[in-house]
Amino acid sequence: MHALSPWAVTASAELSENPAAIYEQPSAHFHFKVVAISDSIWVQAELPAGGRVSFRAAYSPGADMEVTRSKQHPEGIELELKSAIGKQYLSISIDQREKSPVLRYTTSLIPVKDLMMPSWPKDILFNGKNNNPEQTEGKIHASQFGTRTGFLYLTETRPKSATILYLQNLTALSGYAEQTKTSLGDTVGGQWPELGFSLPPSKEPLKAGKEVILSDAFIAFSEDPVDKEPDMIKQYLDLLARIYLLLPKPGTEYKHWPNILDNGLKDLIDSPGCWSQVAGHKYFNAYVSDYETPPEIMVQLAVLLPLLDYVEWSKKELEVMKTIKAGLPAFYDKKLGTIMRWLPAAEDKLKGEEEQKVPKVMDSWYLHHPLLNLSRLALKGDRTAKKLFLDSLDFAIRVAHHFEYQWPVFYKMDTLEVIKAETAEGKGGEKDVAGIYAHVMLQAWELTGEQRYLNEAGKAAKTLQGLGFEIFYQANNTAFSSGALLRLYKITKNELYLELSYMCLASIFRNVQLWDCNYGYGKHFPKFFSLYPLNDAPYTAVYEEQEVFCAFHDYLKHAEDVDILPSVKLLIAEYIRYLVDRAVYYYPTMLPAKMLEEKPKIGEVDPKIWIALEDLQDGWLKSGTVGQEVYGAGNAFGILPRHYLQIPGLPFMIYTDYPTSGFKARKGKNISFKILGDERISCRMMLVKTASKKIPEFQIYIKGKKEPLKATTVANGNLEYLIPGNSSITIHIYS
Numbered sequence: 001m002h003a004l005s006p007w008a009v010t011a012s013a014e015l016s017e018n019p020a021a022i023y024e025q026p027s028a029h030f031h032f033k034v035v036a037i038s039d040s041i042w043v044q045a046e047l048p049a050g051g052r053v054s055f056r057a058a059y060s061p062g063a064d065m066e067v068t069r070s071k072q073h074p075e076g077i078e079l080e081l082k083s084a085i086g087k088q089y090l091s092i093s094i095d096q097r098e099k100s101p102v103l104r105y106t107t108s109l110i111p112v113k114d115l116m117m118p119s120w121p122k123d124i125l126f127n128g129k130n131n132n133p134e135q136t137e138g139k140i141h142a143s144q145f146g147t148r149t150g151f152l153y154l155t156e157t158r159p160k161s162a163t164i165l166y167l168q169n170l171t172a173l174s175g176y177a178e179q180t181k182t183s184l185g186d187t188v189g190g191q192w193p194e195l196g197f198s199l200p201p202s203k204e205p206l207k208a209g210k211e212v213i214l215s216d217a218f219i220a221f222s223e224d225p226v227d228k229e230p231d232m233i234k235q236y237l238d239l240l241a242r243i244y245l246l247l248p249k250p251g252t253e254y255k256h257w258p259n260i261l262d263n264g265l266k267d268l269i270d271s272p273g274c275w276s277q278v279a280g281h282k283y284f285n286a287y288v289s290d291y292e293t294p295p296e297i298m299v300q301l302a303v304l305l306p307l308l309d310y311v312e313w314s315k316k317e318l319e320v321m322k323t324i325k326a327g328l329p330a331f332y333d334k335k336l337g338t339i340m341r342w343l344p345a346a347e348d349k350l351k352g353e354e355e356q357k358v359p360k361v362m363d364s365w366y367l368h369h370p371l372l373n374l375s376r377l378a379l380k381g382d383r384t385a386k387k388l389f390l391d392s393l394d395f396a397i398r399v400a401h402h403f404e405y406q407w408p409v410f411y412k413m414d415t416l417e418v419i420k421a422e423t424a425e426g427k428g429g430e431k432d433v434a435g436i437y438a439h440v441m442l443q444a445w446e447l448t449g450e451q452r453y454l455n456e457a458g459k460a461a462k463t464l465q466g467l468g469f470e471i472f473y474q475a476n477n478t479a480f481s482s483g484a485l486l487r488l489y490k491i492t493k494n495e496l497y498l499e500l501s502y503m504c505l506a507s508i509f510r511n512v513q514l515w516d517c518n519y520g521y522g523k524h525f526p527k528f529f530s531l532y533p534l535n536d537a538p539y540t541a542v543y544e545e546q547e548v549f550c551a552f553h554d555y556l557k558h559a560e561d562v563d564i565l566p567s568v569k570l571l572i573a574e575y576i577r578y579l580v581d582r583a584v585y586y587y588p589t590m591l592p593a594k595m596l597e598e599k600p601k602i603g604e605v606d607p608k609i610w611i612a613l614e615d616l617q618d619g620w621l622k623s624g625t626v627g628q629e630v631y632g633a634g635n636a637f638g639i640l641p642r643h644y645l646q647i648p649g650l651p652f653m654i655y656t657d658y659p660t661s662g663f664k665a666r667k668g669k670n671i672s673f674k675i676l677g678d679e680r681i682s683c684r685m686m687l688v689k690t691a692s693k694k695i696p697e698f699q700i701y702i703k704g705k706k707e708p709l710k711a712t713t714v715a716n717g718n719l720e721y722l723i724p725g726n727s728s729i730t731i732h733i734y735s
Helices: 006-015 170-180 229-246 257-270 297-314 319-331 344-349 364-379 383-402 433-448 451-462 475-492 495-509 520-524 542-561 566-586 634-643
Strands: 021-026 031-036 040-046 052-059 066-073 076-083 086-095 102-111 124-126 137-143 150-158 160-168 188-191 194-197 212-222 275-278 281-284 361-363 410-412 418-420 644-646 652-656 660-665 671-675 682-689 698-702 719-724 727-733
Touching (some): 006 040, 006 052, 021 076, 052 212, 102 229, 137 229, 150 188, 150 194, 160 194, 160 229, 170 212, 170 520, 194 212, 229 495, 229 566, 257 566, 281 297, 281 319, 297 319, 297 364, 297 542, 319 383, 364 383, 364 433, 383 433, 433 451, 433 475, 475 495, 495 566, 542 566, 542 634, 542 660, 566 634, 644 660, 652 671, 698 719, 719 727
Antiparallel strands (some): 021 031, 031 040, 040 052, 076 086, 086 102, 102 212, 137 150, 188 194, 275 281, 410 418, 682 719, 698 727
């Protein structure tokens, strides 16, 4: 039996009297009915096999709610409500244009007096056919944590009826949060059978006479009560994309990344706080002015590889790359036969103030991430990187076998003694390490052709079965895992690997923030579709975001000859689009000084240099609390080469905020490429001038369209176009 709140008991009693419907709308597998009781407006959804769920679309404490006006429209109904607390406006619609219907209800309030909001009921009640919530059961697959998307993904199991994805558009509630000085984190959740969103208790009052939105909920329904993991994962991705298409989304603005990169490159090279020197070699600090922590190999390579992307794109030489490469061999321990996390010559600086800040202690993913980057260098012909990579592989395999592909959080490299087994009690270790390990093994197989490495990749990948949304330990490693699993599928044709790839992606999209924090300091930077670095992190972080961004680009390219889910193409492309828009706000130079932490945990924050903050926080908290992240410097160097297409001999570049593929351009010839993503959403394409010369005569066509595209002239004489995703573009140059 489930314990119920007084709200649920009262609602069940009144709903059991079967109040007359204000509005009804049937669908193929569901039936929707809007009813009024003394304190609430409910949308009741009749589910297959006798299930029922009710959504409290409007509420007023007391028993005096009155419908004063109603107006039906093709997809729903508009209601005007009156009660002691003020006037409410409620819009209810049911979108049935696709297989999964989507219910949306939006409620606003004009308070009659200044109101303190001490508590508020949840807006979902599973109450069964007989309005008896205690006789229902269900499984919550995933839900909001912290300031991530305000969502619930669940299946009703008693009766076995349906699956729903509930998403509260928290962007719309920023006005409430701003007035009441509350956060919208952890506002969606609950215990069966009472779930959903409830307003956070106010610290300051809502002002009389000022309209404020109290709820903007989207609910997608599926008649399939999933119980198998692969089906559950695919359904989540499809339902999320279904809601995403209907969700109000903030606009984006063009950011001139060539200038941003130049600023970042100068400060990365010239700022003394970015560097330390050990045994005659210069190394990047992890954080600006962090001279206490010895150099880490992950940090050096996390900057070097994006710099390499930029050098290959620009055809320039950067002396700083030689400096970084010169110091890499010193990280190799000949006795253990592997690269080390901490520079051995400086390990004596470690003071043990944290579990991992001890000589020879390895954070499990820290071994594999540098190996992955070394393999990328090796595949490009770097001999030093190839030797370091190949010479470390046997150690990495020995560790994998020792832990049976289930890595702890920290272990000793010389003894393999476990220092910290689990991220939290009962949660296991770093579960996505098996995926990045598989990626490393695939790189080794590609480099050497040795079958044992491919075998290792497959064995590690299979251990990920059954992890579901719990696979996510660290965002970038989960993203690398998704790509490795897709590659394994392409090599072996084993569907299991494609299903596991989707599982990684679903876990990533479960850890994003599909809302904009427009309250407090959040008004100064966009946050829509940002990604959290760890499954329990309270902030978003630049390093993990830019690596996921790069991994997603690679994923779509590997998937071009694979029939992947349309929802995957859509969500990946949209994450990339919004990252390109908002990543510049990780630089403290773009933020007001009042919102920057003056005493960060590590090093110091210099608001005048273009080195990104590690962290952007909830709107009521200062950002940069961890420090200014030197190893997040790859931000601009990852974006520029992937979103600016250069045309030999012509005075402009092509910019798109969606990923592209198949770019072909020869002087005096047509230019062609494909914009990836989903045709149901459009992206920005621009011709960005690179010289004062006039852009030659041209016409731009989308494959399948007879008429050329028309441009909008924007700043600096650049030309802008709106292009559907999944489009083939041809540019005809006439002079």
